[in-house]
Amino acid sequence: MYIQPKHDDGSRTHDIYCIAASMGGIEAISSLLADVPSDFPGAIFITQHTSASPRRNYLADIFGRHSNLPCHLAVDGMRFEKGNVYVAVPDRHLLIERATIRTTIGPKENYSRPAADPMFRSAAVHHGGAAVGIVLTGMLDDGAAGLEAIKQCGGKAIAQHPETAVAPDMPSNAIRYCDVDGILPLDGIATAMSVLAQTPAGETVTPSQQLLMELQFAMTVESNISAENRIGKLSPYMCPDCNGQMWRVQDSSIPRYRCHVGHAHTLLSMIEYHGDAAERMGWSMLRTLREKERLLRSLGEEETRLQRDDVAATYRDQADVVGQQAELISKAIKLSPEVGFAEPPTENIEYSQH
The missing domain is CATH 1.20.5 (Single alpha-helices involved in coiled-coils or other helix-helix interfaces)
Incomplete structure (x- = not known):
């Protein structure tokens, strides 16, 4: 259920920061967290693509060795606090509600669980103009659709400059499909976060019904064909995860598809x-x-x-x-072909508030 974010007396700043990465992400996130000051006044949430093995619950420890803020593995139902970092666990989406964290075994998106897009959508729905989405290094295009959702609900979007990324695809596609507010080298992102943390939150835009339905998919493994019929038109493609029919998601700049149980894929995936x-x-x-x-x-x-x-x-x-x-x-x-990507724009490489 959607809860309108509270702005109280209008003094709320950007205080919800969602960071997503894949290939090269452990090093990139560690470097970024090392630059975030110990008095940072926001809550930071991290989705790093991992395997499903529960033995890989080491990311909070790795990040904690570099971070000036306490780092925790996300736990379902945990209340989050500002000035802390919360890391997605293997095989669970990390979702952000009004004051608590949810970790769910909802359908994979772009072959990933945890995936960036569900985390970004949850921040958009529950925190609107106070949310900031950040896409770092990684392959393919997870995060682009979720970043678009944050922007639609009044939040801010930042992408690592692809030239500074080990794997440039994720930030390149975020830039391509989303009107990002900043394209920054890795060592400039923490500064932008600190600036935003002192800046009044944007005006929250009520999320669309489609966005609410897509977030609901991440919360459950139940089939919802009627929702899919409202979300888009039937396509000729079959779901790579379950072989079910897929629907083209409407009202999205990035070509995306969902099956009747909620698996989500872009054309690239x-x-x-x-x-x-x-x-x-x-x-x-x-x-x-x-x-x-x-x-x-x-x-x-x-x-x-x-x-x-x-x-x-x-x-x-x-x-x-x-x-x-x-x-x-x-x-x-x-003769297996390589998939190419459009070059990202070279302008707007410095952060500016829109």
Whole structure:
């Protein structure tokens, strides 16, 4: 349920900071937190893409060694406090309510749980103009849609300058699809956060019904086909996670799709899936063909031993054909294409409040 953020006497500043990263993120987040002062007056929430292994609950410890603020693993139902850092745990989305944290096992988004987009949406819905979304280094485009939601609800958006990122895709796509307020080198983001922390929160815009429904998907594993019908139009694509039909999400600058149980994908994440699936199938077919070729040659050798040369020649010819098929599959695997991205704009590299 949506709760209108309270601005009290109008003195609330930007005090909710959501940071998302993937490849290269542990180093980037550690560096960023080292630059945030110990008297920082906001609450910081971090989603770093991780594997689902519970043994990887070490991120709060890693970040805590660099941070001037206390770092905690997010716990479902935990009340958060300003001046603290909260880190998403493996295999759970980190969602931010009015005063508490939720960790949910809702559907994956762009193959990720935790994912950036649900965290950003929750901050947008519950904190509106006081929320700040920050996208750091990472592959593909998780975070772009959620950053757009923060902007739609009156908050601020910052992207790491792609040239300073280990993996530039996430910030590049955030810049491409969202009207970000700042494109900053990594070492300039903490300063921008401190400036915003002293700046009055923006005017909160009531979230759209679509945004509320998308946030609800992250809260549950229940099917909601009627919501999907309201969220977009049926597409020809099947969900890579569950093979269900997908709907094109409307009112979003980034092409996005959801299935009836809530899995969410952008076009880039689906291209990534099909590339991986095609390669797996290619290696499987190559192995099968090579094995068939060896079997045929073994049969030919056996027939030669029995002095049935005509039959042996037939098996050798069949083996040659299968070998040619295997070579074609091998060449196809080597031709796997790279996905390119549009260059980010070079202007607006200094933070400015809009």
